[in-house]
Amino acid sequence: MVQRILKTDILYTSAGRPIENGMLAIDEHDRIVSVGTSLREEGVAIEYFKGALCPGFVNTHCHLELSHLVGQVTKETGLNGFIQELQKLRAAKEIEIQEAIKEADRKMSSSGIVAVGDISNGNSTFETKQQSSIQYHTFVELFGFDKSQADSILERGKQLKTQYANHQLAASIIPHSPYSVSRELFELISQQQNNTPLSIHNQETEAENEMYQTGKGKMIEMLQSFGLDTSTFEVRGKTSLLSYLSLLPSDSPLLLVHNTFTSKEDIEVAESIHNQLFWCFCPKANLYIENRLPNILQFIEAGVKCTLGTDSLASNDSLSIWEEIATIQEHYPDIVLETLLEWATINGAQFLGIEKDYGSFEVGKRAAVNWINGGGLTPLVLK
Numbered sequence: 001m002v003q004r005i006l007k008t009d010i011l012y013t014s015a016g017r018p019i020e021n022g023m024l025a026i027d028e029h030d031r032i033v034s035v036g037t038s039l040r041e042e043g044v045a046i047e048y049f050k051g052a053l054c055p056g057f058v059n060t061h062c063h064l065e066l067s068h069l070v071g072q073v074t075k076e077t078g079l080n081g082f083i084q085e086l087q088k089l090r091a092a093k094e095i096e097i098q099e100a101i102k103e104a105d106r107k108m109s110s111s112g113i114v115a116v117g118d119i120s121n122g123n124s125t126f127e128t129k130q131q132s133s134i135q136y137h138t139f140v141e142l143f144g145f146d147k148s149q150a151d152s153i154l155e156r157g158k159q160l161k162t163q164y165a166n167h168q169l170a171a172s173i174i175p176h177s178p179y180s181v182s183r184e185l186f187e188l189i190s191q192q193q194n195n196t197p198l199s200i201h202n203q204e205t206e207a208e209n210e211m212y213q214t215g216k217g218k219m220i221e222m223l224q225s226f227g228l229d230t231s232t233f234e235v236r237g238k239t240s241l242l243s244y245l246s247l248l249p250s251d252s253p254l255l256l257v258h259n260t261f262t263s264k265e266d267i268e269v270a271e272s273i274h275n276q277l278f279w280c281f282c283p284k285a286n287l288y289i290e291n292r293l294p295n296i297l298q299f300i301e302a303g304v305k306c307t308l309g310t311d312s313l314a315s316n317d318s319l320s321i322w323e324e325i326a327t328i329q330e331h332y333p334d335i336v337l338e339t340l341l342e343w344a345t346i347n348g349a350q351f352l353g354i355e356k357d358y359g360s361f362e363v364g365k366r367a368a369v370n371w372i373n374g375g376g377l378t379p380l381v382l383k
């Protein structure tokens with residue numbers, strides 16, 4: 001039964017072109033009953049929202065467990081500086097960590113985010129995720145450049161994934177990045193059954209490509225400074241993406257996060273060997289860490305699927321997809337809002353496999369609605 005009818009100037013549906021003077025009818029279970037321009041229901045008043053309405057956002061890349069590090073890491077030191085500083089930061093008290101995680105979850109919700117792909121190395125986010133109105137998928141992230149430890153690292157990851165499952169939380173095991181995971185660990189992760197979708201930090205710094213192309217540079221030097229043996233690292237003579245991509249299963253959706261140093265050729269070759277790629281941009285974190293943005297236009301020209309992420313509060317001052325959209329618009333004014341909203345909604349939902357409920361205004365889906373009025377954004381509370 002129709003309980004509410006919403007009307008707006010522009011309805012961004014993320015399922016076809018925006019509808020001028022569009023309307024949404026919603027039932028008592030907060031599900032969408034119809035989408036159109038002349039909806040009527042006896043006894044139900046039409047509620048008008050000046051501006052535009054769009055579906056709730058999907059944040060495909062976040063690290064909730066780093067939320068207590070807001071403002072603590074120096075800006076624009078490059079990825080190597082960022083990692084080294086992060087390592088030195090003293091572990092905070094458990095209560096502070098928990099409060100920061102809860103607050104970050106609450107802020108994401110109030111900035112119109114309805115689903116999150118969240119990277120976790122531990123179990124500090126269990127409680128918040130279980131209680132949250134946000135739908136989470138957790139990526140249990142593994143590090144391990146030392147190949148002799150690959151088995152034990154995987155074992156710890158599997159145990160953590162089981163703990164998530166025991167808390168009724170969806171999770172999959174993923175590699176952290178091309179520079180922090182041995183070939184052996186990549187292969188072990190790829191062999192896991194029921195382990196989808198996958199995600200990896202990709203080409204976040206030039207030194208990552210250099211490591212795979214020449215075996216030299218800042219990334220290799222950083223690994224050596226951590227006391228790691230880099231002598232057995234296999235130099236491929238290709239960019240990092242084109243070196244590791246074939247190690248991951250091509251039958252699982254894969255999110256490539258950052259892509260700051262990804263070339264046109266990387267996109268073309270990667271798309272030709274993997275047909276479920278999603279390219280995630282976290283522009284505010286890129287500006288924070290490297291003060292550089294990916295060449296976003298070349299991804300649009302290639303016609304590939306893009307999503308948006310906030311990364312963590314260690315490298316961002318907010319967890320707001322709307323602010324990520326505004327940052328892209330500021331640097332790429334030619335990219336239309338309709339495109340960015342699709343990245344922020346349906347593409348993220350498809351990547352996480354939750355498009356049955358989220359990501360667009362279509363009949364049967366949950367009515368997660370954001371109201372865009374002027375430059376601002378307010379999530380609508382339906383009840």
Ligand SMILES: [Zn+2]
Pocket residue numbers: 061062063119201257311312
């Ligand atoms: Zn990240």
